[in-house]
Amino acid sequence: MASNHVKYRIGKSTFFKGLTILLACACVVPLIFILIYILQAGITKINWHFLTNLPKPVGETGGGIANALLGSMIIILVASVIAIPFGILCGIYLSENKKSKLAYWSRLCVDILQGVPSIVIGIVAYFWLVKPMGGFSALSGSVALAIMMLPIIIRSTEETLKLLPDSLREAGFALGLPFHRVVLKVIVPCGISGILSGVMLSVARIAGETAPLLFTAFGNPYLSFNLLKPMQSLPLLIFNYATSPYNDWHDLAWGASCILLIWVLALNIFTKLMTRKWKVQL
């Protein structure tokens, strides 16, 4: 009688364990399918010619995505230059002033900002920059993406620095260090792996964003290095070419998707490795 009850409970436990394993696997399945699908469709399109040439007009074979690749890199680079200092400094403020009113409100704003749809951020950038400047520009796209990067950088910086023990700060203060030196020479170096992983993840996150670029960077069929003029980027190219009726352009879109995917994957893996290597053992 008693043993039956125990068996029943063991059975229930086994079932529950099996269920968690099954669902854990189920989460991975979509990613694997997407990876296989895009790699199959895209990998064959990628070659040196594809990476180094401009797109050809409809009807001509060949053509590449050099303008989109470079454009994406430039736009993301400028976005990072804008977002990283703001984000890290804000994160430092939040972790050093846990209880101040300003910290409470900015933390709330950051959380809300994280939830703002990317298309809305694109529209905001349009009204802030594109309209006053009189035309689409890569810079406005970078600003829109920088706004998207901010919450990720801020929160990861804050969370990382919060985990550092207070004794570390006190060690710095007790040696007569002023506040800025305690932050820059003690706190930030000890949390650098977490801060950088936040930065890398935010870059990975915005690399594929299309919506904020639609009304800002706009896209450009030619190679452009001018930040004040429209610029092509990978997600825009994929969006435009995938919705076009031409098979050649579909191929380009598959190839570009594949490149974008590899880029994001590489960034994520690189971040993981870097975080492990630079982690400061407390």
Place this chain on the structure above:
Amino acid sequence: MESTIVKSVDYNAYFGDNHVVKNVNIDIPRNNVIAVMGPSGCGKTTFLRGINRMHELIPGATAKGQILLNGEDVLEMHPIFVRLKIGMVFQRPNPFPNLSIYDNVIAGYKLNGIKLPKAEKDKIVEHSLTRVALWKEVKDSLTKKGSFLSGGQQQRLCIARAVAMEPEVLLFDEPTSALDPISTSTVEELFHELKKNYTLIIVTHNMQQAARVSDKTAFFYMGELVEYDATKQMFTNPKDTRTQNYITGRFS
């Protein structure tokens, strides 16, 4: 004959409305080891942190009165100058985990942006580590991270870091409470060496330790300085009944 180095005059410390240290008047003679003991929550650590102005780093913490270092009120000085003259060692060893042992010792110079010639840095590092009896153990691994050492070695490294700045006074906040007995006795032996050059103020909740290492002992209770006298006198013939009760273990 003994000159006073630190003197507190009607020193009061608060956390918000909470009055933690009440009207403390104490004279600390140069080149002595002073033990500050008392039950938990009696304000001894707060008083210690008040001496080098670490107390006010906690939000809402304030202080009133005077703490004179060689006659100069530290509450009027810039905290950074105070902390350069009064070093501190904490309860838990806290070497900088991102720095090597070598850099940890000269952290006070390095992190403050004070540039020194290599020869001088080497001298400071060797001298400071020798003072804390750590040089022999670590001289071949100076480039390793500070966190690679054992707890007792880390604490001695932290003492070396404070000593390297050549302060006048060293504050110890329960420096051995996180250490094993052997490391504890090593650190206690150090106190005898260090008092030749510095004045040591040690907060401890371990009465035996106070009796072993100190020249004078202060007993705090409920934020007040109840009794302050030569250690021998305190432990053999305390004047206040509260001290007597504490020493005989009637409360802790």
